[in-house]
Amino acid sequence: MNKRKVALITGGTRGIGKVIALRLAEQGCDLVITYLRNRTAARETAAELEAKGVRVHLSKGNIADKDNSKKMFEEIDQEFGRLDYFVSNAASGVLRPLMEIEESHWDWTMNINSRxxxxxxxxxxxxxxxxxxxxxxxxxxxxxxxxxxxxTTVGVSKAALESLTRYLAIELAPMNISVNAVSGGAVDTDALKHFPNREEIIKDAAVRTPAGRMVEPEDLANAVMFLLSDQASMIRGQTLVVDGGISVLL
Incomplete structure (x- = not known):
């Protein structure tokens, strides 16, 4: 069995997921990274991580597909024989006004972000x-x-994720598994480019955030790494908000 710790990061080839993957690689953790479409970006990220001396296994496919995810975990077991960390980072969603949401939009977002x-x-x-x-x-x-x-669709799916975090934390505690979540304010990643009002969000966040700047991927990675550490062993079922204080004003 592989003696080094192994981490699974969904959507770990770019943005926040990639920063978390790099942090774990720097700690000598072998990695399993999922991606949906961009094979070139996935391979480039894998090479960047492997340069830090760790093993990287890429898994392509939609994590909302139960058969696909089951196959992925079978591969993890075969490749590494263990799993120590799971960071659920992959997310998607249809960004439309509530009255324009269709059943397919709802199902797609809920399936990837919470199911x-x-x-x-x-x-x-x-x-x-x-x-x-x-x-x-x-x-x-x-x-x-x-x-x-x-x-609407993303917000509700993330509320479900936070609620599910609490249930998982209690039911998995007897297995010595701790479960928490990290909630971030607006972060200027590729995901934000899909917002029709992106420039307004960036300007508003920069001006209104008490900390004086927008949240960056590194800020969220810092919180994730803390929750993955032994120092956070008594933190269970919590959602750690990393937003520079802006939610206190809302």
Whole structure:
């Protein structure tokens, strides 16, 4: 069995997920990274991570597909024989006003952002139990608690993620698995480019955030790394908000 710790990061080839993957690689952690479409970017990220001396396994496919995710966890077991960390970072969503949301928009967003979190956590827990436990962290956003224009499907799916985090934390605790979430304010990543009012969001966040600047991917990675550390072992079922204080004003 592989003696080095192994981490699964969904959507880990770019943005926040990639920063988290780089941090874990720097700690000598072998990695499993999922991606949906961009094979070139995935390979480039894998090479960047492998340059730090760790093994990287790429897994392509939609994590909301139960058969695909089950196959992925079977590959993790075969490749590494263990799983210590699961970071549920992959997210998607249809950004439209509430009255324009269709059933397909709802299903797509909920399936990737919350349903996949549940079924991946189930599979992750089975692997973690083999080596005495592990840690799970889900990535959320302020839209789970506050109304953001065009954000209905994503906001509701993230609220479900935070609620699910609490249930997972309690039910997986006897397996020595801690579960928490990190909720971020507006972060200027590729995902923000899909917002029709992106420039307004960036300008507003920069001006209104008490800390004096927007949240950056590194800020969220810092919080995730803390929750994955032994120092956070008594933090369970919590959502750690990293927003520079802006939600206090909302």
């Amino acid at each position: 996949a979190y549940l079924f991946c956590a189930q599979q992750a827990a089975k692997l973690m139990e083999k080596t005495g436990g592990g840690k799970i962290v889900g990535l959320s956003s302020l839209g789970s608690q506050f109304v953001i224009p065009n954000y």
